Amino acid sequence: MRSVRLISSRKLAQLARPSIFLPAGAEASVAQHIRAFSVLNRPPPQYDGHVPLTLIEKGAMTLGSAIGAFIDPRRADLIATLGEVSAGPVAQRLRDTMLSDPTGRQILRDRPRITSESWPLDELLAMPHNTVGYVYGHFRKRYHMSPDVRDEVRYVDDAECAYVIQRYRECHDLYHAVLGLPPQYVEGEIALKAFEFVNTGLPMAALSLVAVARLKPAERQRFFSIFLPWALRSARRAKPIINVYWEKELMTDAAELRERLGLEKPPNLHTLRKKPKKEKPVAAEASAATTATPAESAPPA
Template identity: 40%
Template sequence: MIEGVRIRLNPWQQAAVALGSAVGALLDPRRADLIAALGETTGKPAFERVLERMKQSPEGRVVLLEKPRVISSEVGHAWDMPANTFGAAYARFMGSRNFSPDDRPPVRFMDTDELAYVAMRAREVHDFWHTLFGLPTNLIGESALKVIEFEQMHLPMALLSVFGGTARFNEKQRTLFFKHYFPWAIRAGMQCTDLMCVYYEKHFHEDLEEVRRKWGIVPAPAALK
């Protein structure tokens, strides 16, 4: 079950929320609630396609059935995993930045429980993807991950985030991004497995490099980090 109150919007209300969220997010990119609202109000068709792909995938079906959540009470054991494991790498990523898995805003604008879960899952696996692709959380790293997210899910919000992020680059960042990060992210997002169909929590105990090979993930070149 996805916590929080869900709000049903008619098309005009949905457009109004999307526009208001877009303006607010441009004015203050730190507003995660506005970014989340924009993603939900513009992303329903994309989330519907992701849902159908998950239903066609054996592992994706288990995710939909069990509905795991990336919250402290369910992923805290990652902090106790051996250093070489995917779980330990995720714990290091979170701990080094003082991030909490409980900080994601709730889903409010999805019509069904299934779509609400898919939207929440997409939001919550974001830090798993940072870990797997070896991307930093600076403006360039986040923009590169949004390219991968667009390749994987075709969410309009991901593409808008790339435009918004690159607009804030200075000249040196823009050159670095478009010369190195952008082409790498396009290739990385296209050649890896369908990442929304992965039950990440069941792979915490596996070696990080092995899961990367298994899922076709090519981390960001070390020189770019």
């Protein structure tokens, strides 16, 4: 009877290696795909603070942050998370928009940041009142806003795309200030999100529009009749606002910058929300004027 020759475990491991079946150079690529990406086996971060996520985690965070932002549209942390996990290839297209523009390329090279240290409030308020810097400084002072409250991007996988989302996030208040949309009204915030969605294509801005359902009837009517048409019209005409190097426009006249960018200023929301003063009934005033006391109405002796 012929003896059976067993193959050693080392030989089996060599036979199972992908280098036997693949050309040179492909082994590392296959090994990278064989190693599954899971919550217990994450790839290394691509930049400081980066948190790689699985598709399941991204889906769960998208759903959870969307529901939370709908319940409370002022939750900036949920809106920020929603923007990051839903950005996907749109962030790459927005980066390509910057790369196709000389100013956008310079922003990507310099990577400036908008903080209270780099943009001191007292310096902004010292600028001429018609300038972008003063308008933004007055906005920060009036609404007690600080650029330092903006969360750092963590869930965008590409480092350059992460900066693009960070830049968009930090410029959001500048859009409020230059366009004159007050942030304390939900309808004003939704109107700006509609503008941003059309101009940038970021899905986070579109997802924020579900908050329209929370508006009061008068606010909803005003949004659909005034602010949504304005957002669609102005955003289509305007140049990509992601390519504005705001640090170099602080001394520019705000109206001149809007004209150069093709930005249409929306109607004043403060004025639209003012309730007309109630007038006293004319009949009641006439009756009060003609009513006399008994002493006054008595005939002279």
